[in-house]
Amino acid sequence: MAWNIKRFSNDELRSRFVGMMVEQVKVLGLTLPDKDIRFNEETKKWEHGPLDWNEFKDVLAGKGPCNAQRLERRREAHDDGAWVREAAAEYARKQAEKEDAA
Numbered sequence: 004m005a006w007n008i009k010r011f012s013n014d015e016l017r018s019r020f021v022g023m024m025v026e027q028v029k030v031l032g033l034t035l036p037d038k039d040i041r042f043n044e045e046t047k048k049w050e051h052g053p054l055d056w057n058e059f060k061d062v063l064a065g066k067g068p069c070n071a072q073r074l075e076r077r078r079e080a081h082d083d084g085a086w087v088r089e090a091a092a093e094y095a096r097k098q099a100e101k102e103d104a105a
Contacts, residue, residue, distance in 0.1 A: 018048055025049045 011019075021040075028035055039052025061067060 021051055022049050 025035065025040065037051050041050055042048075043050050062070075
């Protein structure tokens with residue numbers, strides 16, 4: 004990696020990732036959103052259906068199906084952490100007072 008040389012293509016990395024995820028999803032008893040996914044006996048690899056790049060771009064742009072929920076959880080986490088930020092600010096203020104007094 005020191006020379007930024009990729010050992011595997013994006014397609015190979017994607018194939019490996021899909022292979023790992025399919026097995027985990029099966030163990031957990033979940034279903035995959037890809038109705039076309041199938042195991043190729045010749046290559047011994049999972050093959051997925053065509054990718055919907057428009058859906059992918061929408062998700063990146065914040066228009067995904069879980070975006071509103073994700074943002075709400077982020078706001079909740081920020082609000083729940085207010086006491087930590089306030090305590091840290093108060094601690095820093097007291098430390099600064101001690102240094103000024105010394």
